Amino acid sequence: MTKPSILVIGRTGQLATSLKELGGDRVVTVGRPEADLQAPETLAAVVDAHKPDFIVNAAAWTAVDLAETEQEAAKKGNHTGPARLAEEAARRGIPFIHVSTDYVFDGKKGAPYLESDPINPVTAYGRTKAEGEAAVLKAQPQSVILRTAWVYSAHGKNFVKTMLNAGAKNPRLRVVGDQRGNPTSSDDLAAVILGIIDKIKETGWQDSYAGIFHATGSGEATWYELACHALKEAEKHGQTMPEMEAIKTSDWPTPAARPADSRLDNSKLERVFGQKMPDWRESVTRTVNTLMK
């Protein structure tokens, strides 16, 4: 067996699982306790044990609501921990790929966000992720930071799985219909990350690779539209379609306020890396087919 050349931090999360599934022997995933962003002193030893050509950080504090009350832990998971990992990568000359979020924006632009648009996070999660972006780039200038959004997959915890489960148990579902974004399959994001790594291998590091890139599923949706599509696909497998009602954000209060419109423009990803993400509907259909098998 060839030595894995891509070290992924995070083992059980959606993106880490997709990277392992897609990357096979090229990828080794390491999670807690061996690699713990809350205990950054663990990270150097993991990098030295694997001597990778690339490091991907697929780990994060992703509990958006809990981040409001657990700000210190969220900061370690999203800011200081990833910054330390970037520092270890820089010290060894290893390009670093990190993942951030649409929640660095306040959602008030009214059009898809560009990488050059000013950020203004409105949640503790978004703030810690935004601080993480800046700290990672400072620690390792050879970093590619991918801002993604609304991630779902056949594994782990996510909105699509929650809706399929809720739809199987309830005759009627109420889903927020006034937040707009780009549903993203973690498999599609993993494919983009592996594509970026191939490109860097092919061309060597280029200055244009450094910095922030938006990487979300093509097309846009509300949570209501996403739920309806997933449940219609499940209906083809014999699950009863519940009656669906679109509700307002104000009817579904959460501790952390979600941006109303956090659509991202992915054209820089295509321009620089030649990577285009599939339409979210196709990928949701694939995920539902996997789950209903």
Ligand SMILES: NC(=O)C1=CN([C@@H]2O[C@H](COP(=O)(O)OP(=O)(O)OC[C@H]3O[C@@H](n4cnc5c(N)ncnc54)[C@H](O)[C@@H]3O)[C@@H](O)[C@H]2O)C=CC1
């Ligand atoms: N899930 C979503 O909807 C979105 C996710 N993102 C970002 O995408 C990336 C991947 O997210 P997912 O795979 O969906 O998240 P996930 O919640 O499925 O997985 C997170 C992973 O991080 C690991 N982790 C948490 N704390 C850790 C620590 N202290 N040390 C080591 N590992 C730790 C968990 O064990 C898990 O494996 C993250 O950077 C996240 O912020 C961005 C936008 C939306």
